[in-house]
Amino acid sequence: MKHVIDCDIKDPSLAQAGEVRIDWASRQMPVINLIRERFAKEKPLQGIRVSGCLHITTETANLALTLKDGGAKVALCASNPLSTQDDVAAALVEAGISVYAKKGEDNQTYYQHINAALDNKPQVTLDDGADLIATIHKERQNLIGDILGGTEETTTGVIRLKSLEREGKLLYPLIAVNEADTKHFFDNRYGTGQSTIDGITRATNILWAGKKVVVFGYGWCGRGIAMRAKGLGAQVIIIEVDPIKALEAVMDGYQVMNSREAAKLGDIFITVTGGLNAIDKEHFELMKDGAILANSGHFNVEINIPALESLALKKRRLRPFVDEYTLKDGRHLYLLGEGRLINLAAAEGHPAAVMDMSFANQALCVEYLRKNGKELAPKVYPVPKEIDREVGRLKLLSMGITIDALTEEQRKYLESWELGT
Ligand SMILES: NC(=O)c1ccc[n+]([C@@H]2O[C@H](COP(=O)([O-])OP(=O)(O)OC[C@H]3O[C@@H](n4cnc5c(N)ncnc54)[C@H](O)[C@@H]3O)[C@@H](O)[C@H]2O)c1
Numbered sequence: 001m002k003h004v005i006d007c008d009i010k011d012p013s014l015a016q017a018g019e020v021r022i023d024w025a026s027r028q029m030p031v032i033n034l035i036r037e038r039f040a041k042e043k044p045l046q047g048i049r050v051s052g053c054l055h056i057t058t059e060t061a062n063l064a065l066t067l068k069d070g071g072a073k074v075a076l077c078a079s080n081p082l083s084t085q086d087d088v089a090a091a092l093v094e095a096g097i098s099v100y101a102k103k104g105e106d107n108q109t110y111y112q113h114i115n116a117a118l119d120n121k122p123q124v125t126l127d128d129g130a131d132l133i134a135t136i137h138k139e140r141q142n143l144i145g146d147i148l149g150g151t152e153e154t155t156t157g158v159i160r161l162k163s164l165e166r167e168g169k170l171l172y173p174l175i176a177v178n179e180a181d182t183k184h185f186f187d188n189r190y191g192t193g194q195s196t197i198d199g200i201t202r203a204t205n206i207l208w209a210g211k212k213v214v215v216f217g218y219g220w221c222g223r224g225i226a227m228r229a230k231g232l233g234a235q236v237i238i239i240e241v242d243p244i245k246a247l248e249a250v251m252d253g254y255q256v257m258n259s260r261e262a263a264k265l266g267d268i269f270i271t272v273t274g275g276l277n278a279i280d281k282e283h284f285e286l287m288k289d290g291a292i293l294a295n296s297g298h299f300n301v302e303i304n305i306p307a308l309e310s311l312a313l314k315k316r317r318l319r320p321f322v323d324e325y326t327l328k329d330g331r332h333l334y335l336l337g338e339g340r341l342i343n344l345a346a347a348e349g350h351p352a353a354v355m356d357m358s359f360a361n362q363a364l365c366v367e368y369l370r371k372n373g374k375e376l377a378p379k380v381y382p383v384p385k386e387i388d389r390e391v392g393r394l395k396l397l398s399m400g401i402t403i404d405a406l407t408e409e410q411r412k413y414l415e416s417w418e419l420g421t
Helices: 012-026 030-042 060-067 086-094 105-117 131-139 141-146 157-164 182-205 219-229 244-252 257-266 281-286 305-311 352-375 384-398 408-415
Strands: 049-053 073-077 098-100 123-126 149-152 174-176 212-216 235-239 267-271 292-294 312-319 322-327 332-336 380-382
Touching: 012 060, 012 086, 012 267, 012 312, 012 352, 030 060, 030 352, 030 384, 049 060, 049 105, 049 131, 060 073, 060 086, 060 352, 073 105, 086 098, 098 105, 105 131, 105 157, 123 131, 123 352, 131 141, 131 157, 131 281, 149 157, 149 352, 157 174, 157 380, 182 219, 182 267, 182 292, 182 352, 182 384, 212 257, 212 292, 219 235, 281 305, 281 384, 305 312, 305 322, 305 332
Parallel strands: 049 073, 049 123, 073 098, 123 149, 149 174, 174 380, 212 235, 212 267, 267 292, 292 332
Antiparallel strands: 312 322, 322 332
16 A cells, blocks of 8 residues: 655646656766665665755755665755755655655745654754754754754855854754765856856846856855856956955956946846845946846845845846846846746756765765764764765766876875985
8 A cells, every 4th residue: 555645745746757857867876876776775774764955856856765765764845945846846755755845935834844844853864054954953952862963965054054063052963065075076166157057048048158247256156157157258257255265266367356346347146155145235226237136155145135126116027037126217137036046946956967976975974874973972074084085986987987096105105204305
């Protein structure tokens, strides 16, 4: 008899369409597939409960199925109200995973869904932005006794966890997956780089060549977006607050200036700072008629939308994910995806091939927490180096690339201090 899976999704009849897309993504995810095969045989997660707050995409589906095949009871909710792929949610429910997520859900439903995923009484939590972890710390501390540990996927989430740790309020051990080299070097840079351009293109169908693109933040994501925009023929301007990153941007060949100067020049503005109000009222006042605004940072606070609303006489939706604001002086500004991460709102998020590495880290960290969580103090931990290197090794292997190894003589040389000129 088929068990009824508890869930709250948009439309169960989309399951078949979702299954096909999940299968397509899996073809680009050789590392997670290898882990899934091993998990299915060894069942390292047998009987544990896992609750995840992640973007419900085809790639996340492959991670969730890997954990399930490893023996875990998995419940998922969305880590952003706009990032759920409803067909994927339906397919996961069909596969026996409890999903609480609907694309376009309001804030209240978003938190109801987090609480529903927590009713799974997790022993391991997975988070992307730390909303699930924050809910446990604020409202559901009764769950802590069962929790072995958790993982956090993104820069913004890790910042929040470190703040909890600094204040002495962190209640269980967490692994910062974002800090694995095989995560942020690739996912944040190549993943966000490509998919942000993809999201903006799908939403607007603009031509990038010849446009002035202003990127706020030259961290891992900003580097990727700048690189890809330049590759399409745009003139890229970088806004930074960190002098070293700003210098790096100059030497990488970009124009660097302050945000007020850039506000007058830009055709497209993209924020990836992880911070608050990078684009503010003073910038809207200086922008050209027709400027496009998009965010790819984790939360929708990087563009000051209330300030934009206060300057506008009129707002209308021109296309899905494109809102036109008509300002009092007659200029039009276009806000994409309500200021939410545009690569997930208007496109499909990162390509599967890059999520393969991020989620391989996630799966191996869940296994690690199952084995070692009880011994860990409530702190933020890096991904164990051996997991990070193993993910890199398997990815290269899957690409058919072999690399050299140090000879014994070379290794000794690198470890010694005696030899000089
Ligand atoms: N869209 C996605 O799929 C996706 C993927 C990965 C990460 N993220 C999110 O993107 C954001 C950036 O991540 P990252 O890994 O690049 O972080 P990062 O820390 O590497 O880079 C952020 C950069 O922004 C700069 N900055 C901060 N405030 C600024 C301001 N007001 N003006 C200009 N520059 C400012 C910082 O100096 C830093 O160099 C985070 O919120 C992260 O969670 C999104």
